[in-house]
Amino acid sequence: MFDVKQICMIYDMEKEEKLYALKGFDLQLPDRGLIGIIGPSASGKSTLMYCLSTLKIPTEGSILYNGRELTNCTNVERDDLRRREFGFIFQKHYLVPYMSAVENVMVAANEKDKTMRKKAEEILTKLGIREREFSKKPAKLSGGQCQRVAIARAVINDPKVIFADEPTASLDHENAYNVMKILKEYSLERLVLVVTHDKSILKDCDRILEMWDGEIRDASSDIPEKERG
Amino acid sequence: MLNFAVVGQSLRMALQNIRSNRMRSFLTMLGIIIGVGAVIGLVTIVQAVSGELMGEFSDLGAGTISVQTYASAMKYGLSDKDMEVLANVEGVEGLSPTVSLTTTSVVGKEVYEETNVEGKNTLYFQHNSDIILSGRAFNEQDMSGDAYVCIVDQSYVKHALLGKQVLGGQILLHGYRYTIVGIYKKSDNMMSMMMDDSTLAGTILVPYKNALTMTGNGVVNSLEVYVEDSADMTKVEERLRATMKNLYNENDDFFSVYNFSSLMDMVDSATSMMSGLLGGIASISLLVGGIGIMNMMLVSVSERTKEIGLRKALGATPGRIQAQFMIESIVLSMVGGFIGIVLGESIAMIAAKLMDTKFVFSVGAIMLGFGFSAAVGIIFGWMPAKRASELNPIDALRAE
Numbered sequence: 001m002f003d004v005k006q007i008c009m010i011y012d013m014e015k016e017e018k019l020y021a022l023k024g025f026d027l028q029l030p031d032r033g034l035i036g037i038i039g040p041s042a043s044g045k046s047t048l049m050y051c052l053s054t055l056k057i058p059t060e061g062s063i064l065y066n067g068r069e070l071t072n073c074t075n076v077e078r079d080d081l082r083r084r085e086f087g088f089i090f091q092k093h094y095l096v097p098y099m100s101a102v103e104n105v106m107v108a109a110n111e112k113d114k115t116m117r118k119k120a121e122e123i124l125t126k127l128g129i130r131e132r133e134f135s136k137k138p139a140k141l142s143g144g145q146c147q148r149v150a151i152a153r154a155v156i157n158d159p160k161v162i163f164a165d166e167p168t169a170s171l172d173h174e175n176a177y178n179v180m181k182i183l184k185e186y187s188l189e190r191l192v193l194v195v196t197h198d199k200s201i202l203k204d205c206d207r208i209l210e211m212w213d214g215e216i217r218d219a220s221s222d223i224p225e226k227e228r229g
Numbered sequence: 230m231l232n233f234a235v236v237g238q239s240l241r242m243a244l245q246n247i248r249s250n251r252m253r254s255f256l257t258m259l260g261i262i263i264g265v266g267a268v269i270g271l272v273t274i275v276q277a278v279s280g281e282l283m284g285e286f287s288d289l290g291a292g293t294i295s296v297q298t299y300a301s302a303m304k305y306g307l308s309d310k311d312m313e314v315l316a317n318v319e320g321v322e323g324l325s326p327t328v329s330l331t332t333t334s335v336v337g338k339e340v341y342e343e344t345n346v347e348g349k350n351t352l353y354f355q356h357n358s359d360i361i362l363s364g365r366a367f368n369e370q371d372m373s374g375d376a377y378v379c380i381v382d383q384s385y386v387k388h389a390l391l392g393k394q395v396l397g398g399q400i401l402l403h404g405y406r407y408t409i410v411g412i413y414k415k416s417d418n419m420m421s422m423m424m425d426d427s428t429l430a431g432t433i434l435v436p437y438k439n440a441l442t443m444t445g446n447g448v449v450n451s452l453e454v455y456v457e458d459s460a461d462m463t464k465v466e467e468r469l470r471a472t473m474k475n476l477y478n479e480n481d482d483f484f485s486v487y488n489f490s491s492l493m494d495m496v497d498s499a500t501s502m503m504s505g506l507l508g509g510i511a512s513i514s515l516l517v518g519g520i521g522i523m524n525m526m527l528v529s530v531s532e533r534t535k536e537i538g539l540r541k542a543l544g545a546t547p548g549r550i551q552a553q554f555m556i557e558s559i560v561l562s563m564v565g566g567f568i569g570i571v572l573g574e575s576i577a578m579i580a581a582k583l584m585d586t587k588f589v590f591s592v593g594a595i596m597l598g599f600g601f602s603a604a605v606g607i608i609f610g611w612m613p614a615k616r617a618s619e620l621n622p623i624d625a626l627r628a629e
């Protein structure tokens with residue numbers, strides 16, 4: 001699905017000393033599966049995600065998405081792609097505070113009609129949000145519930161790829177486990193990229209990539225096969 | 230892209246957001262409320278007052294030219310001969326002299342010391358046919374000078390003839406016995422109200438020759454000139470002025486010739502000047518209101534940076550974000566405009582009650598109020614909305 005070639009990212013181009021967030025590497029990603037990206041803070045994990053998801057344009061290199069070159073897409077094409085084919089989960093849920101749980105899911109929905117609303121409610125139910133919580137504002141929901149609403153928002157348009165940047169970092173262990181379970185299930189059909197710096201939640205991953213100071217290597221073998229799902 | 234559903238959703242979100250910040254939204258709207266309320270209220274009041282004035286002027290004789298003379302040692306007033314000269318001026322249809330005096334009237338055994346008497350001719354009634362409430366107007370036979378008939382106003386009926394037979398009744402006026410042939414409606418305009426004094430029993434109309442006899446000097450000091458074609462008003466007015474000057478030996482200190490339509494024009498231009506001035510004041514307050522809205526929208530954008538970042542990350546186009554904030558500012562300002570309209574109309578209604586004028590519900594003013602508040606929303610919402618739409622999604626999400 002993704003074919004990345006010699007990707008380079010330099011923030012603050014105008015500065016004397018150039019800081020490489022991504023140091024020029026190749027990467028191929030399949031059409032489906034749960035891909036874990038692990039690495040210490042500031043190693044470039046988020047930057048890689050942003051580049052793949054069109055939120056940032058790499059300084060150099062090429063990103064082919066289903067044969068399409070993302071680095072020279074127009075802004076409109078990029079917005080369109082994110083809206084139709086990508087789903088996002090962030091470390092914080094970023095729910096809109098003045099909207100109810102269902103409305104927050106609908107924020108992402110491409111169609112705002114009744115069937116979509118019904119679908120949003122179905123997804124929330126599947127994620128373990130009860131009906132009486134549908135109309136609650138985020139402030140009245142627990143952290144785990146908020147993150148599940150955010151997941152519902154990510155999957156409402158049936159995206160082909162889900163980008164999850166540290167989705168479990170602000171959750172306790174049990175909630176983190178539940179989130180990973182949901183993502184694992186979604187990855188049976190589609191591609192799910194999960195960034196984390198917590199190795200323990202990656203045991204379900206089909207593939208693990210480790211980042212270090214803007215470089216990447218396959219670390220799947222670091223975790224024994226039998227420990228993984 | 231900007232379809233109906235999107236606008237609908239933005240509208241819903243705007244209302245949600247305004248509701249969740251009630252106090253702040255209200256304070257922001259206050260500028261618009263006061264601005265729009267002031268325009269609507271004041272404009273409606275000015276229009277009502279000027280309408281009232283215009284009504285009075287036309288009661289007093291729109292379409293006629295007034296000639297007034299001031300008694301001097303040289304000439305007491307206009308004689309029959311003078312009036313004939315004036316009546317023959319080109320474009321003049323006819324004259325209606327007014328001879329006024331205050332005298333004593335007697336009904337039965339009651340004496341009314343102060344009674345207004347006005348002498349009128351038949352032409353006057355032809356041009357004011359609607360003032361006769363019952364009975365009849367004067368006819369040509371009444372004009373001979375020895376027909377003792379009169380027409381009383383409602384005030385005289387109330388003061389002197391209550392419970393008595395009015396039509397066909399008798400009044401002793403200036404020593405002569407007059408028969409009442411009609412009741413007429415005296416126009417109750419502001420001027421007559423100002424001159425109203427409680428000792429006055431009322432006004433009685435008599436044929437104008439009879440009134441001339443009562444005054445004893447045989448001259449007329451005031452008359453109305455009816456014009457054949459109202460389009461020639463100013464030309465006829467000029468001719469009359471020249472004729473009068475001629476009658477007064479080229480001395481124009483002792484008479485005046487004027488017509489009410491030029492007075493009405495003056496009131497009209499004064500009104501539009503007043504409205505313009507009020508509009509100017511109102512646009513300043515709308516400007517202040519608009520700045521308030523812009524400020525609130527800027528605060529709102531910076532408060533909701535994360536929301537904007539999220540929407541943009543999820544693929545919302547800049548246009549969509551801009552539309553959302555524009556709609557919000559337009560809603561804010563139009564809700565303010567609506568409250569302002571209600572406020573302004575209420576002020577105008579109360580003012581109409583207090584000043585005893587007619588309340589005119591002006592659709593134009595309301596449209597103006599809505600138009601202005603929508604324009605304020607668009608103009609002052611544009612910059613904050615643009616700013617929101619240009620935010621970088623990742624930077625916005627990370628902003629603290």
Ligand SMILES: Nc1ncnc2c1ncn2[C@@H]1O[C@H](COP(=O)(O)OP(=O)(O)O)[C@@H](O)[C@H]1O
Pocket residue numbers: 011012020021039040041042043044045046047048
């Ligand atoms: N907007 C930015 N401007 C400048 N430098 C940035 C920006 N975002 C990230 N960086 C830098 O790029 C490097 C990689 O950051 P990031 O991709 O966020 O790492 P990670 O997600 O692995 O913690 C870090 O050194 C970080 O300081």
Ligand SMILES: [Mg+2]
Pocket residue numbers: 045046047165
């Ligand atoms: Mg990161």
